[in-house]
Amino acid sequence: MDLKQVNQANKNIEYSIVSASIFCANTWMTLIAPLVIGLFASKLFASQDFTPTEITLYSISITIHIIFAVIIFYAGNRRSTTLAVEESLTETEKYKSEIIPKAKAVYEVSKTQQSVTYLMTLELESLIDEVRSRPVDYPLAQGLKDWEAGLNRILWHLVDHRTQLFGYKGDSLYNFALYMYDETSEELCIKWRSHDNRLNTSNRRWKPGFGHVGLAFIQGEAKICQDIAISSELSDSATIESDKKNYRSFISVPIKDSYNILGGNKPLGVLVFTSNHVSQFSWExxxxxxxxxxxxxxxxxxxxMISLVEGTKNEREGK
Structure with a gap:
């Protein structure tokens, strides 16, 4: 017999005892006590002496009356032990079914985030060491290839751990993209992308201020949308019907120009995560x-960028 069954049995016993006590108390108060009080009053006003037996009976009656009065008082103000146990069991069940699984999931995601961040940092350190060790006459074309390969090395960890990081399921269409700002065309262009092979992509460009990519860029702050179809921030002109189906939720994070490469007035680009499911991402x-x-x-x-600028300068100077 588990704790719930034991508590239910105790609850039934407690209910029976309390019900019986209240019934007896009410019966005494409404039927018997008035008769006893009437007899006592008749004897008292008749100026007759009470016999020892009557004194004993009236004393017992007073005691019983006080006891039943106390029972009625506590019955109206009592807190059932079994009800308290039942509340504790309900709370424990909630912890087991909701809170603990959620806490476990948060812990697993946090652990994966730490691992992915660590792996990306290791890739960053390795790539920076490779850049620093390049000779002065390192070909610019090869530098551009290395730049793209380096992006893939860093960002592939996101793709590889997307299920643990963001909760993608079998029918989820993921899409991760890095947009960089092109000063010549004044547009945001894709420099790296990884997406579900069921998605048909166009690799379109975005003007600053248009779409969630352009909004994150021009406002210089991370944006999250749980459902693009009902977003009040994105106008209908900024999205097409396929977007509302395939890119239903997203996070767009601007890449800050912390080192003033382009003057520090605007971001270098925007990193985007999307899904065809609503509420795929959580800001928390x-x-x-x-x-x-x-x-x-x-x-x-x-x-x-510093390396490529130096490479371009060296090629012009014929080094």
């Missing part, structure tokens, strides 16, 4: 992690 769960990834990318981009 994902904000710090995605901002950390953006910072890692900022350091990588800064190092490579």
């Amino acid at each position: 769960r994902d904000k710090i992690f995605t901002l950390t990834v953006a910072k890692i990318l900022s350091m990588y981009i800064e190092r490579h």
